[in-house]
Amino acid sequence: DSGVTQTPKHLITATGQRVTLRCSPRSGDLSVYWYQQSLDQGLQFLIQYYNGEERAKGNILERFSAQQFPDLHSELNLSSLELGDSALYFCASSGLTGELFFGEGSRLTVL
Amino acid sequence: GEDVEQSLFLSVREGDSSVINCTYTDSSSTYLYWYKQEPGAGLQLLTYIFSNMDMKQDQRLTVLLNKKDKHLSLRIADTQTGDSAIYFCAERDSSNTGKLIFGQGTTLQVKP
Numbered sequence: 340d341s342g343v344t345q346t347p348k349h350l351i352t353a354t355g356q357r358v359t360l361r362c363s364p365r366s367g368d369l370s371v372y373w374y375q376q377s378l379d380q381g382l383q384f385l386i387q388y389y390n391g392e393e394r395a396k397g398n399i400l401e402r403f404s405a406q407q408f409p410d411l412h413s414e415l416n417l418s419s420l421e422l423g424d425s426a427l428y429f430c431a432s433s434g435l436t437g438e439l440f441f442g443e444g445s446r447l448t449v450l
Numbered sequence: 451g452e453d454v455e456q457s458l459f460l461s462v463r464e465g466d467s468s469v470i471n472c473t474y475t476d477s478s479s480t481y482l483y484w485y486k487q488e489p490g491a492g493l494q495l496l497t498y499i500f501s502n503m504d505m506k507q508d509q510r511l512t513v514l515l516n517k518k519d520k521h522l523s524l525r526i527a528d529t530q531t532g533d534s535a536i537y538f539c540a541e542r543d544s545s546n547t548g549k550l551i552f553g554q555g556t557t558l559q560v561k562p
Contacts, residue, residue, distance in 0.1 A: 341492065372549055382493075382538065382552040395547035429492060436500075437481050437542050439550055441493040 342366065345430050345442035353450055357418040360445045362430030364411055368440075370394070370433045371413040373405060376444070377426040388413055420449045456539055456553035463561050468526040470556045472539030477520060479541040483550065484513065484524045487536045496524070496537075526558075534560045 342365035352358055364371050373385040375398075384397035388407035399405075402420075407413040417424060425448050431439035453475045462468045474482065480501050485493040499506045499513045499522070506513045512525040526533055536557050540550040 341494070370548060374552075381554045384549050384551070387547055387549055395543075395545065395549055397549070431493075433548050436498065437548050437550075438483060438495050438498055439493075440495065441485075443492040 341440040341442065343430060343432055343440050343442035345428075345445050347445055348443065349446050349448075351448045351450065352420060354420055354422060356420050356449075357416065358420065358447065360415040360417070360428050360430075360447075362413045362415070362442060364413070364430075364432030365434075365440055368432035368434070369411065371407055371411070372431045372433070372439060373399075373413070373415050374429045374431065374441075375426050376429060377423075382429075385415070417447070420447075422449050425449045454539055454541055454551050454553035456537075456556045458554060459557050459559070461559040461561065462529050464529060464531055466529055468524075468529045468533070468558055468560075470524045470526075470537050470539075470558065472522040472524075472553055474520050474522065474539070474541045474551075476541055476544050476551075477517070478544045481542045482513075482515065482522050483540040483542075484511075485538040485540060485552075487538065487555070489535075493538065529558075529560050531560045531562060534558055 344363040369390045385399040387395040405415045427444045431441045483498040484496040510527045536555040539553040543549045
């Protein structure tokens with residue numbers, strides 16, 4: 340158990356819909372990272388928050404947004420969903436030597 | 451930008467050693483990491499190595515780092531069927547964000 344919690348574990352929705360994925364980092368960790376894992380793209384960095392502020396942005400689509408709340412949990416919002424958004428979405432928080440601790444992921448299926 | 455490359459597949463027999471290789475591009479990377487992903491699960495940190503080290507051993511795992519060639523390897527001794535998984539190499543981004551850049555992952559198949 341990494342200490343990073345993600346919900347929901349599985350999500351099935353239709354094209355055009357909007358979903359929210361939630362992440363709670365390990366106790367005491369201030370950074371949250373979101374990654375997308377798809378079969379053809381591997382693990383792609385989406386966005387990072389540190390203590391409530393956006394720190395880095397990767398290959399995140401404009402239809403996607405995220406935020407980190409004062410209690411340090413984070414949410415990733417995916418809107419106008421397309422079939423190609425089907426993937427595993429991982430959240431991670433970072434340890435003292437920069438290692439990332441990953442949650443179990445949220446598997447999104449868009450039909 | 452940074453890039454991390456791995457071979458996609460490796461098959462070994464139970465009891466043999468496995469060696470998974472990785473090359474990276476950012477010579478200023480301070481830490482390099484190995485993660486394991488079992489089917490349907492998240493990524494589990496296996497080990498990491500600091501860039502001023504050549505080797506790190508942790509039980510059945512040995513990490514070798516060749517900074518000159520920007521080559522990282524993970525050796526698993528006495529490979530077991532439970533080691534079957536996808537193994538990801540990652541380098542720490544050279545910016546100050548701390549994000550990791552991952553390779554495509556190497557699927558290790560262990561045959562009994």
